[in-house]
Each structure stands twice: as C-alpha cells, then as structure tokens.
Amino acid sequence: MGMYDSIEVSASGLSAERLAMDTIANNIANANTTRTAEGGPFKRQLVVFAQKQDASSASVAAAGGDPSASQAGVQVVGIVNDNSPDRLVYDPTHPDADANGYVHMPNVDVVKEMVDMMAASRAYEANVTAIEESRNMGNATLGILKA
Amino acid sequence: MGDISFGQTIGMLKNAMDGASAAHSAIANNIANVNTPNFRRTDVSFKEALAQSEASMGDPTTFSLETNDPRQFSLDGAHAAQPFSVTSTVDDTEQMRVDGSNVDVDQEMAKLSINSSYAQTMSQLLGNGYTRIRRAIEEQA
Numbered sequence: 455m456g457m458y459d460s461i462e463v464s465a466s467g468l469s470a471e472r473l474a475m476d477t478i479a480n481n482i483a484n485a486n487t488t489r490t491a492e493g494g495p496f497k498r499q500l501v502v503f504a505q506k507q508d509a510s511s512a513s514v515a516a517a518g519g520d521p522s523a524s525q526a527g528v529q530v531v532g533i534v535n536d537n538s539p540d541r542l543v544y545d546p547t548h549p550d551a552d553a554n555g556y557v558h559m560p561n562v563d564v565v566k567e568m569v570d571m572m573a574a575s576r577a578y579e580a581n582v583t584a585i586e587e588s589r590n591m592g593n594a595t596l597g598i599l600k601a
Numbered sequence: 602m603g604d605i606s607f608g609q610t611i612g613m614l615k616n617a618m619d620g621a622s623a624a625h626s627a628i629a630n631n632i633a634n635v636n637t638p639n640f641r642r643t644d645v646s647f648k649e650a651l652a653q654s655e656a657s658m659g660d661p662t663t664f665s666l667e668t669n670d671p672r673q674f675s676l677d678g679a680h681a682a683q684p685f686s687v688t689s690t691v692d693d694t695e696q697m698r699v700d701g702s703n704v705d706v707d708q709e710m711a712k713l714s715i716n717s718s719y720a721q722t723m724s725q726l727l728g729n730g731y732t733r734i735r736r737a738i739e740e741q742a
Binding site for chain 1: 716721
C-alpha cells in the first residue's frame, strides 16, 4: 500500500456514511408522503453496507499473499425498501383514506431515523479523524527529509 | 533497508514505520466498516516481527569489517536489516453487537491515536538519525 492509500479507505467510509445520511434525510422528508410513482405510501429506505475487497492478484501479492490485507474499505451495495407494514392513521377526511377511513402512512419512524442519522454522523466523524491521522503520519514521514 | 546501511538503527526505524503504516491501514479499514453488518475486524501485529528482525540483525553473517586493533570499529551488527513482514489476522472473537460486527469504534479510535503517535515518533527518530549522518559527513560540530 502506498503512503496515502489509507486515506482512500477512509474516504470510502465517508462516501458510504454520506449516502446513508442522504437516505435518512429522504426518509424524514417523506415521513408523510402518501402518494408515490409506484402507488401507495412512501416506503422507508435502508442502505446496505458491505466490505470492499480489492481482490486483484497484484494487491494480494503486495500484501505478502495475505488476502485479508487487501481490504479497501466499505461500499454501499444497494438501497432496499423496508417492507414492514404501513402506519395506519384514522382520518376519514384525508383524500387518500380507504373505505374504512384509514390512511396508509409511510412506515417511517422519525425518531428512529434521527437515531440512525446520529449513528451515521458519528461514523462520518470517525472517518474524518482517521483521514487527519493519515495525513499527520504522511507529513511526519515527509518531514524526515527536512530535518 | 536498501543496499547501503548506515547502521541498524535506521533499518529498524524503517521497519517500525512500515509496520505502523500497515497497522494504520487496517485500523482505517475497521473504522470505514463500522456500520457494516457481520464485519470482522482486522488486526495487524508487527511488534513481534520487529523483535525478530532486531534479533536477527545482531548476527554478523552478511559481511564484516576486518580489524587488527581492538580500538577499531567492527561492522558487527551494522549490516542491512533482515526482511520484515507484518501479519494481519482477522479477529474472530465474540460478537459484541446485535448486527454481528465486532468493531468497537472507541477501541479503534484509541488504537488509531496510539499508532499515529508511534509512527510520528519513529519518523522523528529517523529524521534525527539522518541528521546525525549528515553532521558526520559535513564534519559539523
């Protein structure tokens, strides 16, 4: 691995956490959306994180033949819908109310989204700190030549 | 260390910085995957490899300098460092989180901080080592 390659690992964490934040923000924005292009209320969306492996033979060889050392951070492999049941709200005056007067509201729990957002935000900060440390280490290494 | 060796200190410090760099990459990867379900954290240990390469450097088998007076310096132990390889292991210990991951972000941040300080200390020492060599070459006081 090169001197600054670990910054790319942390940057993949930043991208993934930012996408998670975007998805959470979209969930909160649509917490009361009863109409979507697919019909029915909005469905809560979740990001799926997966480990990113740089499995190219060159990087495994560079790691001394150890495949576990060729890890390249995290990636988002998909955004999936949460298929838990809709929230039912009794409001016969609502234009989207069914025959019994119930409105199918999105399955978004705003409190849960807020907690998820805090988790994503803290993870983002952790990655920022890791980048700062990478930079400090790289600068210290470059400073060898200045002494 | 390359072909030219200015004593074993610089070779050791180079190995220490290589090890710290590998450990840093592993910790950064653990932190990037802090929200990945079922992730197994990676541990890089280089202190043992460092001790081994230090032990092997005391053995003057590569080359030596002939001396005919006890006051002359010999080159015992001053040859290039032995090959140094870090080992990374996947930590398969208990699951401490409901999502199956075994990353504790607080521990990783502490390790990151320790490792970064270590690497910066080693690069400072390496810089000092080169400064000494430069002083010797330039005959400075």
